[in-house]
């Protein structure tokens with residue numbers, strides 16, 4: 001098969017963020033090309049034009065296409081012949097910049113892959129959803145944990161009723177790196193994440209609880225109804241929460257909890273989820289992502305390994321694998337699965353064909369809006385002593 005089917009060429013990518021010393025931009029750049037379906041040709045790698053140009057060789061981006069802002073990027077890329085121009089923009093910058101970058105790119109007709117939380121606040125997210133609808137671009141949000149093969153396997157198992165009716169969900173994202181006031185040192189990632197002007201109204205809950213909540217929604221497909229939350233700031237002087245727990249009541253009567261921490265000694269990226277159904281339960285852990293434990297009373301515990309050739313794997317799980325079992329797949333591959341699914345939609349769009357925008361394999365603009373609603377309602381509930389507030393957004397998908 002030719003690269004990208006009838007398009008018969010690689011998709012051209014621009015990266016925003018990812019400048020020297022940054023974290024997730026490099027992951028985007030790597031994941032985007034893992035399947036040889038895209039090439040990184042341009043970027044606004046930093047908000048500073050000189051730094052953007054200095055970082056360009058690290059990605060083999062020609063210096064002439066390393067821009068100082070999204071506005072320069074859009075203007076100069078639109079001026080290029082169509083066979084050189086970018087197809088999509090990836091947004092890997094701090095939260096307060098996502099909206100302007102994503103909106104500018106979408107309004108110019110470029111597809112967008114945006115990191116989470118999608119925007120700075122809910123109002124921006126809802127406005128961005130309008131822009132995306134109007135422009136007709138493909139929009140994915142890198143809630144990358146939904147890209148793990150066993151997460152997709154679980155989604156299909158739950159949708160097909162293998163676990164029965166879902167009664168309970170416990171989602172966690174536990175870290176320890178902000179146990180001290182790291183933000184007072186030179187650590188850039190800690191500095192903006194704990195700054196309400198850059199991170200948003202939540203710290204830990206905006207940064208990582210959103211991933212855990214999204215995972216619960218994605219795996220179960222259950223629609224939420226109300227939420228109660230308590231947020232805490234344990235490091236004295238820190239402006240945003242560094243710990244919290246939310247209780248989510250789902251429409252079907254299920255009860256969920258989301259707990260996130262940045263202050264738990266020695267914990268790295270310990271995100272895990274436990275789901276209890278009337279016929280069985282499962283546990284999946286991102287630090288050991290190639291195995292999932294499925295249990296039923298009176299039966300031996302089953303360990304589902306990520307094995308594309310094994311009969312226990314379903315279509316969704318199998319389709320998300322690249323390697324034979326036993327060769328660990330992890331963060332990059334899961335991230336690349338978000339890109340892979342978004343590329344399929346980009347190709348349909350390039351061919352002028354309709355493509356799904358709501359019930360997508362990849363997290364989309366609707367999930368991005370839901371993430372911002374989650375943050376807003378958690379903060380509001382916490383400020384009200386944990387009152388239950390509505391949590392089902394009109395744009396929520398099943």
Ligand SMILES: NC(=O)c1ccc[n+]([C@@H]2O[C@H](COP(=O)([O-])OP(=O)(O)OC[C@H]3O[C@@H](n4cnc5c(N)ncnc54)[C@H](O)[C@@H]3O)[C@@H](O)[C@H]2O)c1
Nearest residue numbers: 017018019022023024044045046047092093095097115116
């Ligand atoms: N999906 C995930 O697993 C995951 C993991 C880490 C971070 N993130 C998200 O990715 C984003 C970036 O996080 P990070 O840890 O990589 O941050 P970082 O501080 O390491 O990197 C941010 C980069 O963006 C650049 N930048 C800042 N403003 C810019 C602008 N206006 N235009 C262009 N570049 C600009 C900075 O110079 C830097 O190179 C955040 O929204 C974060 O929440 C997601």
